[in-house]
Amino acid sequence: MLDSLGQFGGALAHLLSGWGVLNVFWATLLGIIIGALPGLTATMGVALMTTLTFTMPHEQAILVLVCIYVGAIYGGSRSAILLNIPGTPASACSTLDGFPLARQGLAGRAMGISTSGSWLGTLFGILCVAALTPVLSEIALKFQSFEFFWIAVFGIVIAGTLAGGDPLKGYIAGFLGLFIATIGQEPYYNYQRFAFGSTDIAGGIGLLPALVGAFGVAEVLQAMRGPAVQAVSSKIDSVIPRLEDVFKYWRTILRSGAIGTFIGILPGLGEDTAAWSSYAAARRASKEKEKYGKGSIEGLMAAETGESACVPGAIIPVLTLAVPGSAPAAVLMAAMLIHGLNPGPNLMLQTPEFFYQIVAMLLIADMAKLFFGLTLVRPLLWILLVPRERLMPVVFVLCVVGAYAITSRVFDIYVMLFFGFLGFILRELKFPMAPLILGLVLGDLLEKNLTRGLVLSGGSIAPFFTRPVSGAIAAITIFSILWSIPGFSGRVAGLFRRRPAGGQAT
Amino acid sequence: MADEPLPLLPHEERLPPRSDLWVAAGSLTFSAAILTLTFRMPTYTDQGGQIYTAPGLVPSFYGVVIGLLSLWLAGRALRAGALSAAGKGEPRETGNSNARFVLAAGLGLIFIVGLIGRMPFWLAATVFVTVFVAAFEWQPGLASTARARRFAVALAIGLCTGILVTLVFERVFLVRLP
Incomplete structure (x- = not known):
C-alpha cells in the first residue's frame, strides 16, 4: 500500500515537473473549449491532439490527451446548460434539466452542479481505476488468443446493442469497421488485401486519419448543414457549487459514479450511455420525479456524475485488455501504441510506472477541470458565441494538419476526407459511430487472435467455446445478440414469469 | 414527465422502412463485393499453408456477417411495410440545408x-x-x-x-x- 502511494506520488511529481503544469492548464482549457463548442467532440479533440503531440515525450503527450478528454466531457455541459445544445453527445442528457434551470435564472447554479458532479464523478472513477486495474490485469494475464478473440467480438456486439439507436445498424457498423481494418498487408503472407495495386492503400488505413475524418470532418459537415445555434443567456448567477446540493444528493452521486464507471468498463459504450443510464436510474429512485425535465438538480447531478465517472472507467479496459471503453478512449489507446506503450495485460508487468502515471494524470486533469469550472465562466460565454461559419473552417484546417502530421503522407489527408464523407453518410442513415470506431481499433486484435487460436488448435474451433472463460464470454455475446431481436427478451421474461394455477400466463 | 420515455439522440431516431430497405440493399451489395474480392485471393495451401491462415478468410467472414445482417435489416424493413405507401415516411422539418x-x-x-x-x-x-x-x-x-x-x-x-x-x-x- 505504502509502496503504491509512493509510486503514485512519484508519478505526480514527475508529471508536474518542467512543462507539465503548463501542459495541464492549456490542455484542460482547450478540452473544455472543444467540449463546449457544439460540433466539436471529445473524440475529435483527442484524435487531433494525438497527431499534434506525437513529438512530445510520451508521458507529457498522454497527459495532454487525458486533460483534453476529461476537459471536453465536462465542457459539453456548458453549451447544454446555456444553449440547450449539447457540446458533445455525452452532454445531451444535461440539456434536460440544465437548460430549464438556466431559463429559471439559475444558469450559474446549474454550472456549479455540473462542476461538482463532474469533479466527483471523475474522482469516483479514478478510485475505481486505482483499485480495479491491477486486479483485472492479473486476471487478463491468464487469457489466451481464444479469450481475446471473444473479448473483441463482445466489444463490437455490446457497443452495437447498447450504444443507443438501432442495434442491427450498430452490428453492421461494427463489422464495417472490422472490415476496414483488414485493408492493406495481412500479417501471415504480406498479401495486399483490397489495395487494387496502390502502394498507399497497401500500407493500410491509418487509424488516426480515419478517426479525424469520421469525427472531425463529418462533424464540420454536419454543423454546416444543420440549423444555426440560438442566442445564449448572458446573465449568470454564482457558479460556486453549493455544499447542500452535494450532501443532499450523495446517494445519487455514488450511484451515478458506479453506473458511469461500470458503463465505461464495458467496451465501446462511452459517456453518453453512462449519462443516460445514470439519469434514468436517478429518476427511478428519486422522491422528486416530477421535477425531472423541468430543472431537477438531482437529474443534472446524476447525468454529470455518470458521464464524468465514465472517463476513468473507459480507460480501465484499455490498461487491462487493450480494449477501449469509449470512442475517445479508443483514440487514447491508439496514442499509447504510437508512443511505444503496450496497453493490455502486460502493461502492469512491463511498465508499471505508467499505470501510476495514468492515475495521476486523471487526478491532475480533474483538479484542473475544477479550477477552470469555477473561474472560467465569462470567457467561455464569449467562445460559445463564435459563429460556426467562422469556427468550422479553422477546425477543418486543423483536421488536415492532424491527418498529415504522423506519417507526412498526403494519402492520409485523402483517407481523412473519405472517412469524413463516410461518417457523415452513416450518421445520416442513423448508424451509431461507436461500433465503427471500435471495429477499426479492434480489427487487428480480433484477426490476429482468431488466426493464432486456429493455429494453436490445429484448425479446431472447439477451444473457442469449451475453455471456461472463452465459453462464458461467447455465451454472453450470443445472448446479447439474441436479446436485441424484437420479442426475444419478452419471451425469456415469460419463461421466468409466475403462472397462475390455471396455467395461463398473466 | 416522470413517466415519459427519455428523448432520443439524433442517431437513435429510426429511418422510414423504405430508406432502411435501400440501406440494406446497399450493404448487401457491399457484402457481395467483399466476398467476390476475397474469393479471388490466394489461399497459399499449394505452398503448404493452412486454410485458416488464408488472407481472405477473415474479411470473407466479415463479408458474410455484413450480408446476413443486411438481409435481417431488409426483412425487418419489409415487415414494417417498406413497399407500402406509408413506408416512405413523412418529410420532417429539420432545419438542415x-x-x-x-x-x-x-x-x-x-x-x-x-x-x-x-x-x-x-x-x-x-x-x-x-x-x-x-x-x-x-x-x-x-x-x-x-x-x-x-x-x-x-x-x-x-x-x-x-x-x-x-x-x-x-x-x-x-x-x-x-
Missing part, C-alpha cells in the same frame, strides 16, 4: 485537392478560411461598405488561421505541414 452542406463539402474538397501542395500551407489555409467565411456570411442586398467589412473580417480570420497554425504546429509542436 443541403445547399450549405454541398458548399462546405465543395470548399473542403477544393482546399485538399486544389490548394494543398500547390502553394505554401499558410497561404492555402488563408485562402480556404477566407473564402469559406466570406461565402457563408455572404448575404444578397448588402451595401458595398458592409460587404467590404465582412470580407475584411473573413480575410483577417483567414490570415490569423494560416499564420498561427503554421507557427504553432511547425515551431512549437514540430509537426510537418502538408
Whole structure:
C-alpha cells in the first residue's frame, strides 16, 4: 500500500515537473473549449491532439490527451446548460434539466452542479481505476488468443446493442469497421488485401486519419448543414457549487459514479450511455420525479456524475485488455501504441510506472477541470458565441494538419476526407459511430487472435467455446445478440414469469 | 414527465422502412463485393499453408456477417411495410440545408485537392478560411461598405488561421505541414 502511494506520488511529481503544469492548464482549457463548442467532440479533440503531440515525450503527450478528454466531457455541459445544445453527445442528457434551470435564472447554479458532479464523478472513477486495474490485469494475464478473440467480438456486439439507436445498424457498423481494418498487408503472407495495386492503400488505413475524418470532418459537415445555434443567456448567477446540493444528493452521486464507471468498463459504450443510464436510474429512485425535465438538480447531478465517472472507467479496459471503453478512449489507446506503450495485460508487468502515471494524470486533469469550472465562466460565454461559419473552417484546417502530421503522407489527408464523407453518410442513415470506431481499433486484435487460436488448435474451433472463460464470454455475446431481436427478451421474461394455477400466463 | 420515455439522440431516431430497405440493399451489395474480392485471393495451401491462415478468410467472414445482417435489416424493413405507401415516411422539418452542406463539402474538397501542395500551407489555409467565411456570411442586398467589412473580417480570420497554425504546429509542436 505504502509502496503504491509512493509510486503514485512519484508519478505526480514527475508529471508536474518542467512543462507539465503548463501542459495541464492549456490542455484542460482547450478540452473544455472543444467540449463546449457544439460540433466539436471529445473524440475529435483527442484524435487531433494525438497527431499534434506525437513529438512530445510520451508521458507529457498522454497527459495532454487525458486533460483534453476529461476537459471536453465536462465542457459539453456548458453549451447544454446555456444553449440547450449539447457540446458533445455525452452532454445531451444535461440539456434536460440544465437548460430549464438556466431559463429559471439559475444558469450559474446549474454550472456549479455540473462542476461538482463532474469533479466527483471523475474522482469516483479514478478510485475505481486505482483499485480495479491491477486486479483485472492479473486476471487478463491468464487469457489466451481464444479469450481475446471473444473479448473483441463482445466489444463490437455490446457497443452495437447498447450504444443507443438501432442495434442491427450498430452490428453492421461494427463489422464495417472490422472490415476496414483488414485493408492493406495481412500479417501471415504480406498479401495486399483490397489495395487494387496502390502502394498507399497497401500500407493500410491509418487509424488516426480515419478517426479525424469520421469525427472531425463529418462533424464540420454536419454543423454546416444543420440549423444555426440560438442566442445564449448572458446573465449568470454564482457558479460556486453549493455544499447542500452535494450532501443532499450523495446517494445519487455514488450511484451515478458506479453506473458511469461500470458503463465505461464495458467496451465501446462511452459517456453518453453512462449519462443516460445514470439519469434514468436517478429518476427511478428519486422522491422528486416530477421535477425531472423541468430543472431537477438531482437529474443534472446524476447525468454529470455518470458521464464524468465514465472517463476513468473507459480507460480501465484499455490498461487491462487493450480494449477501449469509449470512442475517445479508443483514440487514447491508439496514442499509447504510437508512443511505444503496450496497453493490455502486460502493461502492469512491463511498465508499471505508467499505470501510476495514468492515475495521476486523471487526478491532475480533474483538479484542473475544477479550477477552470469555477473561474472560467465569462470567457467561455464569449467562445460559445463564435459563429460556426467562422469556427468550422479553422477546425477543418486543423483536421488536415492532424491527418498529415504522423506519417507526412498526403494519402492520409485523402483517407481523412473519405472517412469524413463516410461518417457523415452513416450518421445520416442513423448508424451509431461507436461500433465503427471500435471495429477499426479492434480489427487487428480480433484477426490476429482468431488466426493464432486456429493455429494453436490445429484448425479446431472447439477451444473457442469449451475453455471456461472463452465459453462464458461467447455465451454472453450470443445472448446479447439474441436479446436485441424484437420479442426475444419478452419471451425469456415469460419463461421466468409466475403462472397462475390455471396455467395461463398473466 | 416522470413517466415519459427519455428523448432520443439524433442517431437513435429510426429511418422510414423504405430508406432502411435501400440501406440494406446497399450493404448487401457491399457484402457481395467483399466476398467476390476475397474469393479471388490466394489461399497459399499449394505452398503448404493452412486454410485458416488464408488472407481472405477473415474479411470473407466479415463479408458474410455484413450480408446476413443486411438481409435481417431488409426483412425487418419489409415487415414494417417498406413497399407500402406509408413506408416512405413523412418529410420532417429539420432545419438542415443541403445547399450549405454541398458548399462546405465543395470548399473542403477544393482546399485538399486544389490548394494543398500547390502553394505554401499558410497561404492555402488563408485562402480556404477566407473564402469559406466570406461565402457563408455572404448575404444578397448588402451595401458595398458592409460587404467590404465582412470580407475584411473573413480575410483577417483567414490570415490569423494560416499564420498561427503554421507557427504553432511547425515551431512549437514540430509537426510537418502538408
